[in-house]
Amino acid sequence: MKVAIIMGSDSDLPVLQPALDTLKEFGVAIEVLVASAHRTPDKVHHFTAGAAERGVQAIIAAAGAAAHLPGVVASYTTLPVIGVPVNSTSVGGLDALLSIVQMPAGIPVATMAINGAKNAALFAVQILATANRELALRLVEYRTAMAAEVDRKNAALQEKLAGQAK
Amino acid sequence: MKVAIIMGSDSDLPVLQPALDTLKEFGVAIEVLVASAHRTPDKVHHFTAGAAERGVQAIIAAAGAAAHLPGVVASYTTLPVIGVPVNSTSVGGLDALLSIVQMPAGIPVATMAINGAKNAALFAVQILATANRELALRLVEYRTAMAAEVDRKNAALQEKLAGQAK
Amino acid sequence: MKVAIIMGSDSDLPVLQPALDTLKEFGVAIEVLVASAHRTPDKVHHFTAGAAERGVQAIIAAAGAAAHLPGVVASYTTLPVIGVPVNSTSVGGLDALLSIVQMPAGIPVATMAINGAKNAALFAVQILATANRELALRLVEYRTAMAAEVDRKNAALQEKLAGQAK
């Protein structure tokens, strides 16, 4: 049970940290690589082409600007590739979003929200869970915990507003 | 090995037909549902909540405009949900794209290109293939066939240009 | 005379505070709920479906990013739903605006400006005032006060510029 994370630059690490944390939380092994689709294309090629053999079951790729990394990764593997557009330029991440999501027919990239690294990890877990009942149960628990957290926030707000109303 | 396809309106069928065709091509069973996140929310709820029990392993949801269907589907299941933004208004599908891709942390939707139904099906197959070696091999063959098709087109163009040059 | 306010996250409270203040100013009772269309869909369903019976006459729903909350709320009630797009991502609230305003035919959401919570409250009051002459009169007074405020600002500017001209 292993997921690879490729980022175009180490400056993307803060954006990707929630993905690392979430995968660890679910007990998923992680391979991380800093590699650039444009500066180190061969590194990307070799890392990706050998991923399945190393036991990787899904790849998360994050990049900003003309964000080619997820698509380039997808061109070298049939593993599911999850793309995270990084907001790194003056146009709010729209360049990265369009560069990742508008893939041509034949080579899909599962695109997450701009800077949506946590969801990339959760989606990777959901993929693994399609063949792992225990993981599927933990996802249900995770959802229950999220809902409880929303309820706690609601309760706190009710209390606060009740206090104001007095 | 089953994938569900939910569309917000039967008018989305032409956009989704390539997804149906591709899943059939890979021998994947399909459940199809026309249901609206807004007009028939309970139908969406029940279909989705029971999908895992019916053996569905991934859900493709397509919608245009304020495209809430994929996100609403994702809120009722931990199966992987693949969203297809449909170009159905005057803003070229940007409304559907942003409505689908910008999901908040916790509930991911794997977003495809605007009208990218074929890739939604291929991505569903890639998910299934993480636990199905045969399917994984067929994906590799599919890629090989795509590459051969590109080569054929290139050869045809070379011939055409050579003919013009005479 | 009661209006409900639903927000997707308690982090939206600062944006919504002007709505709470304005409704109080007009003597309208308020129900507030923190609930997420995606993390606690059942809570949203039950709160909304029972709203009319509890005497709620209009619902204000605010959300950012893929802002499905107002549309999901609208799918469970025929009360007027007023949507407030919250600017919470890198694209300036355009994602929330399009996710809320581009609702399909059949299920309207009355959309306000990005972060336009005060107007959501005023519009709710305008709805209530269609059947409440006293409230209608207070709206006219409110407008008069706003106009007087503009006139005061104009007078202050004239004075300031006259001072500079000396």
Added chain:
Amino acid sequence: MKVAIIMGSDSDLPVLQPALDTLKEFGVAIEVLVASAHRTPDKVHHFTAGAAERGVQAIIAAAGAAAHLPGVVASYTTLPVIGVPVNSTSVGGLDALLSIVQMPAGIPVATMAINGAKNAALFAVQILATANRELALRLVEYRTAMAAEVDRKNAALQEKLAGQAK
């Protein structure tokens, strides 16, 4: 029970026809006016300022391009004003949408989808229904009929796909 519809140009009538039809379907009386915020501002002023006295309870205003009509109407009345952005230029109605929805604090306009005239009418009915139990019941029936229509389309699609599978 009366709703007014103001359009900036008679060329907007095809976009607004669904609003007229829907209001008639619910038995709501209609006043219609062709008047321009810029070419006939006084006409707009007088029609709007006197609307409440004539028994109008909500006003639908539609315009394209620099769509000032709904905001100008809202500046002359405290009745609820529902704005319909019309797609009439080369930018897909985004100009009209932003011109209508981004109203400053104090003067709300309830904005519908681009060309969303049917929803404008339904929203007007929802406003009227807050003080009219019969109308509220008819809205519920309308929703039920919409849901049934979606179910019919789904059934037809299932049949069609079953036929193809044979």
Added chain:
Amino acid sequence: MKVAIIMGSDSDLPVLQPALDTLKEFGVAIEVLVASAHRTPDKVHHFTAGAAERGVQAIIAAAGAAAHLPGVVASYTTLPVIGVPVNSTSVGGLDALLSIVQMPAGIPVATMAINGAKNAALFAVQILATANRELALRLVEYRTAMAAEVDRKNAALQEKLAGQAK
């Protein structure tokens, strides 16, 4: 020789200050008004309708968001109206720009850059100069001074770079 400046809110004054300064620099008399197209429409109407009689020869109107003020001003006068879109929301002034520039045929508004108040003043002077030879000469001098300023900056940069090269 008089120009009027209308702003929707006194918070727009910092954006408009360069217009006031520039008009003073050219010796043009100024009338300033804070008035809102939506909150004080009658004030706008009366100020504008009487402007020509008071000797005003051009009107500068600035507003942000759903920036109706310049168009509303233009609907009450045949004097040249110059619109300044103010960047006052989360979408970078694009809402104000489209609300001002996309005026329908018949009622033009001369639109300047977002926050381009200085150019609004210069354009007003250019209008006055069509019938005022002295003003036309001063505009030429102004251009010459601007060019000299660019040349001075260029000379300073050359010196700086020469210093670095040593």
Added chain:
Amino acid sequence: MKVAIIMGSDSDLPVLQPALDTLKEFGVAIEVLVASAHRTPDKVHHFTAGAAERGVQAIIAAAGAAAHLPGVVASYTTLPVIGVPVNSTSVGGLDALLSIVQMPAGIPVATMAINGAKNAALFAVQILATANRELALRLVEYRTAMAAEVDRKNAALQEKLAGQAK
């Protein structure tokens, strides 16, 4: 009383025809030039620099795509320059609009709506009318005629709807 019209390409003539017609309607003499800011920069320079001496009082410049023509014209004259963004590419004229309206401080271009040639002519007439009382009166008449036309359309619509109601 003369206005010059410069277009970047003779293919822009259909867009500009309403400007020619409107200027003729007001009895304004016209100089027309097809010249390109990029292909014939010297022609643009000479035509523009000598315009004032030839009696031209305002210049209308229209261009699409990277629409530099109005700004280049403005750099060679202190006459008022009115820019018309032409919708000639796949982005709906937004490229031309931004290229024309976002002029830097010092060199204003009065920007009209995308394809708004008629308003360019009317605005030129409004400029001329600041020093020509007869023209000012004709503008008022023109407005009156426009308003009457709107009223006629309204009357026709009332009649049509009354017919339908029978």
Added chain:
Amino acid sequence: MKVAIIMGSDSDLPVLQPALDTLKEFGVAIEVLVASAHRTPDKVHHFTAGAAERGVQAIIAAAGAAAHLPGVVASYTTLPVIGVPVNSTSVGGLDALLSIVQMPAGIPVATMAINGAKNAALFAVQILATANRELALRLVEYRTAMAAEVDRKNAALQEKLAGQAK
């Protein structure tokens, strides 16, 4: 003197034909390849990596949607790469433009207008001309011919307008 043209799909040929024609007009030899950054990445790699050795001096790469081809080509060569965004989706080519132009520091792609294939060829010629005086002279002649063509169109328009004026 040789330029390579790579297109992601043979359906891009109509867009690229003006590039082929223009290069022929200047007597530049052409290599053409249909190859996909995603479907045939190895083909792109080998073609590009060997281009300099085959005497290619510049590469034109055209693609639509998530247009990675020009960037991928640029990652395998230090020859100048000229990118042509192709308008092939519902967002008017903005996806391709941003995917090509927003390249990260280190790997430039010289981006042309959307569908701007002719300029790609001219720019390739301009590059070759930096070391080829004869080609430089032909470029000057080409410009002269373009200017003459504009002048001819202007003359034709003058004649047409003179005819109308009679």
Added chain:
Amino acid sequence: MKVAIIMGSDSDLPVLQPALDTLKEFGVAIEVLVASAHRTPDKVHHFTAGAAERGVQAIIAAAGAAAHLPGVVASYTTLPVIGVPVNSTSVGGLDALLSIVQMPAGIPVATMAINGAKNAALFAVQILATANRELALRLVEYRTAMAAEVDRKNAALQEKLAGQAK
């Protein structure tokens, strides 16, 4: 071996500094000019028209807002012109990008990313290297160094993550 850099304002120097540094790093001589397409058009004209004679082989032109400078420069020379859109307004540099990249057929400008000055310099070097084998070799070395830098960052990240895992 000389490249010219023209900037519309000395405030653009910080954006352009990486271009100066990179050209120096490659031993390319530089001419710098501050000149405005609109304020000092003649200066731009003369500097550009004489550039080839002074031995300049490529010109980098940077500007923000309605960024006409690169196109205007390109209209006066057949040397390769490289445009750098500068992010200097409230719309994130999209105005400058479209003003530079959307050049009409006949006059190309090689457009770089928003604020992409370093790539402008590298692209200029790539042009020079088409006729300079030594420079070509240095470009290859530069790429190798960039790749090594990415590898170093990757190694550092691996170490950091290994440390965290203990």
